[in-house]
Amino acid sequence: xxxxxxxxxxxxxxxxxxxxxxxxxxxxxxxxxxxxxxxxxxxxxxxxxxxxxxxxxxxxxxxxxxxxxxxxxxxxxxxxxxxxxxxxxxxxxxxxxxxxxxxxxxxxxxxxxxxxxxxxxxxxxxxxxxxxxxxxxxxxxxxxxxxxxxxxxxxxxxxxxxxxxxxxxxxxxxxxxxxxxxxxxxxxxxxxxxxxxxxxxxxxxxxxxxxxxxxxxxxxxxxxxxxxxxxxxxxxxxxxxxxxxxxxxxxxxxxxxxxxxxxxxxxxxxxxxxxxxxxxxxxxxxxxxxxxxxxxxxxxxxxxxxxxxxxxxxxxxx
Numbered sequence: 001x002x003x004x005x006x007x008x009x010x011x012x013x014x015x016x017x018x019x020x021x022x023x024x025x026x027x028x029x030x031x032x033x034x035x036x037x038x039x040x041x042x043x044x045x046x047x048x049x050x051x052x053x054x055x056x057x058x059x060x061x062x063x064x065x066x067x068x069x070x071x072x073x074x075x076x077x078x079x080x081x082x083x084x085x086x087x088x089x090x091x092x093x094x095x096x097x098x099x100x101x102x103x104x105x106x107x108x109x110x111x112x113x114x115x116x117x118x119x120x121x122x123x124x125x126x127x128x129x130x131x132x133x134x135x136x137x138x139x140x141x142x143x144x145x146x147x148x149x150x151x152x153x154x155x156x157x158x159x160x161x162x163x164x165x166x167x168x169x170x171x172x173x174x175x176x177x178x179x180x181x182x183x184x185x186x187x188x189x190x191x192x193x194x195x196x197x198x199x200x201x202x203x204x205x206x207x208x209x210x211x212x213x214x215x216x217x218x219x220x221x222x223x224x225x226x227x228x229x230x231x232x233x234x235x236x237x238x239x240x241x242x243x244x245x246x247x248x249x250x251x252x253x254x255x256x257x258x259x260x261x262x263x264x265x266x267x268x269x270x271x272x273x274x275x276x277x278x279x280x281x282x283x284x285x286x287x288x289x290x291x292x293x294x295x296x297x298x299x300x301x302x303x304x305x306x307x308x309x310x311x312x313x314x315x316x317x318x
Contacts, residue, residue: 014064014066014067015036017064017066018037018061018067019035021061025060027053028056040069041070042061044061045073046073051074073106077106077196079100079105079106079107079199081107081108081109082200082201082204083109083202083204084111084202085111085202086109086163086202086203087159088162091235092202092238092239096238097172100170100172101172105172105174106172106173106175107173108176110179111177112186113178114182186220187227187228191229196230197230198230198233200233200238204216205217217234221233221234244314248313251306251310255303255304255306258303259307262303277289
C-alpha cells in the first residue's frame with residue numbers, strides 16, 4: 001500500500017468515526033451531516049434547517065482520537081465554479097459572488113487539469129476550509145485510484161488559493177478541489193456528486209486558441225447539461241442573466257405598455273364592460289364575452305408580471 005492510499009484510508013476512517021459519534025449522540029443524532037476529514041482536520045457541514053445542532057458538534061467530537069481540529073459550518077445551497085484558472089479580479093468572480101450572496105449559497109471551486117486519463121472516475125483532490133486559513137493546501141484523495149496516477153500533480157494553484165481566501169472573507173467559501181482527467185472522466189465524476197444549485201463553467205482549455213476554446217467549452221457545457229442534474233451555465237450566460245441589456249429594456253417597455261393599455265382600456269370603459277357582462281341586450285354575445293375575459297386576464301397577468309420582473313432585475317432585486 002502506498003503512502004497516498006494510507007492517507008486516504010486514515011481520512012476516511014477519521015470521517016467515519018466522527019460521523020458515528022454524531023449519529024449516536026442524542027443532541028445531534030437526528031440531523032444530517034456531511035463529514036470529511038483531511039490530515040486530522042474534521043469538517044462538518046449541517047443543513048440550514050438544522051442549524052441549531054452546530055453548537056454541539058465541537059462537544060460531541062472533542063474526544064475524537066486523531067482529530068486535531070474541528071470546523072463546523074452551516075450549508076445553504078452550493079454553486080460549483082469549474083475552471084482551469086481562477087482570478088479574484090475577474091468579472092466572473094464578481095458575478096459568482098453576487099449570485100452566492102443573493103441565494104445565500106456557498107461557492108465551491110473545482111480546478112480541472114487535463115491528463116491522458118479518460119473514462120471512469122477521475123482523480124479528485126480536495127482542500128478543506130482549514131487548509132486555506134492556514135495558508136497551505138494539503139490534498140485529500142477520494143477517487144480510489146490515486147496509486148495509478150500519483151505522479152500527476154499541479155505545479156501551481158492557478159489562483160485557487162487567492163480565490164478561496166477571497167471567498168472565505170465573503171463568507172461563502174464552500175471548499176476547493178482539483179480534478180484530473182479528460183472530459184469523459186469529468187462528466188462521470190460530476191454526475192456522481194451531490195446536486196449543486198448551479199454549475200458555472202469558467203476558464204477552460206486555456207492553452208487552446210480562442211476559437212477552439214469557445215467550441216470545446218460549448219461542447220462541454222452541453223454534455224454537462226445532459227448528464228448532470230444541476231443547471232449548467234457558461235460565464236457569458238451568467239453575465240447575460242445578471243446584466244440588464246438593451247433586449248431587457250425593450251422587453252420591459254413592451255410588457256409595461258401592454259399592461260398599461262389593457263388597464264386603461266378597462267378603467268376608462270367600466271360601464272361598457274359591466275353592460276357586456278350583465279346587460280340583457282348583450283346576452284347573445286355572452287359566450288364571446290366570457291372567451292374575451294379568459295384571454296384578457298392571463299394576458300394582463302403575464303404582461304404585468306413580466307414587466308415587474310424586469311423592473312426588479314433593473315434594480316438588482318430579482
